[in-house]
Amino acid sequence: MKNIHVLKVFLIISIGLSGWANADDGKKYTWRLAETWGANFPIFGDATKNMAKMVNEMSNGRLTIRIDSSNKHKAALGIFDFVKSGQYQMGHSASYYWKGKDFNTMFFTTVPFGMTAPEQYAWFYYGGGMELMKETYDKYGIMSFPGGNTGNxxxxxxxxxxxxxxxxxxxxxxxxxxxxxxxxxxxxxxxxxxxxxxxxxxxxxxxxxxxxxxxxxxxxxxxxxxxxxxxxxxxEPATELQFMVNQKAYDTLPADLQQILTIAMKAAAYDMYAQSMHESGVNLAKLQDEYPxxxxxxxxxxxxxxxxxxxxxxxxxxxxxDPQTKKILNAITDYQEQIRAWTNFSDRAYLDNFDAQ
Amino acid sequence: MKNIHVLKVFLIISIGLSGWANADDGKKYTWRLAETWGANFPIFGDATKNMAKMVNEMSNGRLTIRIDSSNKHKAALGIFDFVKSGQYQMGHSASYYWKGKDFNTMFFTTVPFGMTAPEQYAWFYYGGGMELMKETYDKYGIMSFPGGNTGNxxxxxxxxxxxxxxxxxxxxxxxxxxxxxxxxxxxxxxxxxxxxxxxxxxxxxxxxxxxxxxxxxxxxxxxxxxxxxxxxxxxEPATELQFMVNQKAYDTLPADLQQILTIAMKAAAYDMYAQSMHESGVNLAKLQDEYPxxxxxxxxxxxxxxxxxxxxxxxxxxxxxDPQTKKILNAITDYQEQIRAWTNFSDRAYLDNFDAQ
Structure with missing residues (x-):
């Protein structure tokens, strides 16, 4: 009986501890993010600010992310190494910039004659894209996430x-x-x-x-x-920027902050696509008006x-x-063929229906 | 000097208190959400489960949202009243179902010959759509948010x-x-x-x-x-479902939970659009294969x-x-005309370029 009591106490303590490990551990985390873009670069830079603001507000300041633009860290294309080494916990850049380090990183931004943005988000989140990206980045201790789409x-x-x-x-x-x-x-x-x-x-x-x-x-x-x-x-039919997170740094966060960070990155990426659409519409109108x-x-x-x-x-x-390149390209080609049939019968046919006269 | 000290102490206490009011107030909140859909209804029902899971994980269980499907609450089209009265803190439905209560709610789901989903998200978040929806719903004490898009x-x-x-x-x-x-x-x-x-x-x-x-x-x-x-x-070129939140219930939440809820709704809505794209592609292929x-x-x-x-x-x-209907319709028409020019030169021209032979 005594042993059972000891076990019970042990279990209660364990559950208590694991409860704490998921939540507010009394610590404040201050992270640094290096981005490829210069200070005040619109849209791309708005995505990192939007993400950091969401994280700060949702965590009530338990996780603060400080953003260094390229004029500060002086290495616009050094983001991969910054995050790999842990010099920065996070980065914001584009996966295709790393093709010299790993050829297979190239396919997670966009591909000529590849998917449109809605097609590509479907692929990332529901069609196996995230899993293939993880296979590519795991070996570097880097977690890679969609970071905002420019649109076509x-x-x-x-x-x-x-x-x-x-x-x-x-x-x-x-x-x-x-x-x-x-x-x-x-x-x-x-x-x-x-x-x-x-x-x-x-x-x-x-x-x-x-x-x-x-x-x-x-x-x-x-x-x-x-x-x-x-x-x-x-x-570049759907250029998707990239958030990178150092895996070890991520692992030190309590579970709730991990979720807050992950979801803030996701929302900021989607938001940037909406913002890109908006700014494209506004500026195309301005172009056609002022420069006919x-x-x-x-x-x-x-x-x-x-x-x-x-x-x-x-x-x-x-x-x-190499076989992994083949695997990624086949996955993209097959998925695109399937979902393009839908795009053609939905938005594309609709745009034609709209213009019928 | 003494008064200055008193002021200092007062300020410190005030800041401390406002800090607490923004964050973990030691309370656990359990909310109820009524949805129009039956239990296990795919995609639409996944959106509410996805949102509730994100809220639960990001808040480490401080805010739990229990979902009642229509087989439970027996009023598929009673969601507006449930949320207005506070019987449920939240709802998931579609704004155009409320046109009998307020004609102007109809335009925040989709409009025949209206915007595509990417165009409409740009309008909601960057083109003034959210503000017009707020004007429409404020008088009922209801906050309305995008709740997931079916696509075209x-x-x-x-x-x-x-x-x-x-x-x-x-x-x-x-x-x-x-x-x-x-x-x-x-x-x-x-x-x-x-x-x-x-x-x-x-x-x-x-x-x-x-x-x-x-x-x-x-x-x-x-x-x-x-x-x-x-x-x-x-x-229905871009049917956007709807999350509704009772304003008074929202106001009782600490600021960090308000942000967690708001961002989880936003991410779940965008996610549903990606899921709808994916499922449309998969099922169209199945249809064409099995029913040629x-x-x-x-x-x-x-x-x-x-x-x-x-x-x-x-x-x-x-x-x-009425003037408000006119205002909403003019806003939609003007925005759509501007952004459609961009859609035509971007994704639409691209799909034509892709098929050129």
Whole structure:
């Protein structure tokens, strides 16, 4: 009987302790987040502020997140290493920036001719995307989460009209990464140029074209003043930014703060997509009103087809690299095919129904 | 000097007290939520469970929300009154069900030929929609929040093909509310029939057609077995469900629990949209695989145009009813026009670019 009593006391204490471990442990946590963006960068920077504010309010100040922008930490593309090492508990950036460290990180931002934002959120949260991202990031001790969507990005600003595949040959365009490789297959000369030098490079014909984001962020760059052709998109249909959390730091938090953090990141990501939609609408209207000479075009069908085939070739090559790449690309391709059928019968058919006359 | 000391002590106590009022007040709150849906109703019911789970985990059990489905409270369309009276602190339903109580509640769910889900979230959170909804609900002591989006709803299941406006004349269709009024203008006979009797009504030709939701929820109803034509949508482009909170109950919560509740509702609403997308994709594939004879069609252009004109007439009549209705409808129309231009140049152009060949 005595042993049973000891067991009971032990159980009660254990339950009591585990209760405390889930909740207010009397500690205040102050975390630091490093972001790729400069101070006061709109929309992207709003996502981190929105997340930190939600965490602070929901935790009643038990978890405070201080944000360092790139002008502070001086390493816009050092976020992965900051979070991996634990120098910062959190980061806000974009997964495709880490393709030099791990090729497979590239596919969790967006893929040329990939999913739209609603399709991609369905994939992340209900279609296996989060699990594949976890498989990719676990080995670095980093937890990766959606961090806000820009919506469909425009194909870019061009000084001259593109009328044929021939017009892409020799075209000097600022278009980094994956999409640049696609255009290179068709003879274009992709380059990367720091954002601060883009306007001058375009003005002085150092480049013939560039892509940035879309109306939500392009207008402040002034490209519309010197490049009259604004092309619709293909290369980043749903650019999802990324929150990163150091796994060990996360593990030190009580369970309720872990949930508060996770849900604040999720809500901030979704919010950024809504904000991007809003700002795109507002700024597109402003562009069309103030600069009526800007021509918004889609590439001719044969150009678009050639680009899509070049992209398919590149994906085919990527899939041969390693089994995990193949697994991720197959998952994306299969899911996209399934959900695109729905997009076509729902929002796309609806937009056609709306315009019927 | 003494007075200054007294002031200091007073300030310290005040700050201390206000600190406590924002946070754990030592109380556990148990709330009740009444939902329109029956127990285990998928997707809609998942939204309330998801929200309650997030609240429970983030608050470490300080706020527990118990969910009563309609089989328990026996008043599927009594949610507004439950929350208004405080009999339930919360509800989950759809704003357009309350048009008999207040006509202006109707416009916060969806509008025929209205915004798509991404457009509408932008409007709610960044374009003034939340403020207009608050103006509408404040007088009832109810706080209203987005509660999850179904995505674009299908136009319905039809036993016969619709080839002309003439085919709508005398058509007996289960299509409630606003959309039913639109079709009535073109000679259709809209009716409402309880969901449990729909299949039999269609099978026995009591009705010729019906609309429900879309592939995400229609397949379990079996309509595809007896109606071979499945038409694309126009009448509910982005049906947003609704969380309601009794204002007085909300005011009794400490500030951190208020934030936890608000953000959990927001995240659960966005999540439901992603889940609806996912389930629509999965079930559409299943439908096409198992029932290849079902024909998915859009109405002919002249039929679609006639429906849109009838809708415009109806909106015009509504706007005359009272200044607040006019204000809401003008806000929706203006916002939609602005953001639709962006949708057309972004996701819509992208889907065309994707299919270029």
């Amino acid at each position: 990005q425009m194909g870019g600003w061009f000084r001259k009209e593109i009328n044929s595949v021939e017009d892409l040959k020799g075209l000097k365009m600022r278009i980094p990464g994956f999409a640049g490789e696609v255009l290179a297959k068709l003879g274009a000369k992709p380059t990367n140029i720091p954002s601060g030098e883009l306007y001058t490079a375009l003005e002085r014909n150092t480049i013939d074209a560039l892509e940035w984001v879309g109306p939500s962020l392009d207008l402040r760059m002034g490209f519309h003043k010197i490049a009259p052709y604004y092309y619709t998109g293909w290369h 000479n800007v021509k918004i075009r889609s590439f001719p069908k044969d150009v678009m087809f050639a680009i899509r085939m070049a992209n398919a070739d590149l994906l085919h090559d990527f899939a041969k690299k | 709803q299908m136009g319905g299941w039809f036993r016969k093909e619709i080839n002309s406006v003439e085919d709508l004349k005398g058509l007996k269709m289960r299509i409630p509310g606003f959309a039913g009024e639109v079709l009535a203008k073109l000679g259709a006979k809209p009716t409402n029939i309880p969901s449990g009797e729909l299949y039999t009504a269609l099978e026995r030709n009591t009705i010729d057609a019906l609309e429900w939701v879309g592939p995400s929820l229609d397949l379990r109803m079996g309509f595809h077995k007896i109606a071979p034509y499945y038409y694309t949508g126009w009448h 004879n079902v024909k998915i069609r859009s109405f002919p252009k002249d039929v679609m145009f006639a429906i849109r004109m009838a809708n415009a007439d109806l909106l015009h009549d509504f706007a005359k009813k």
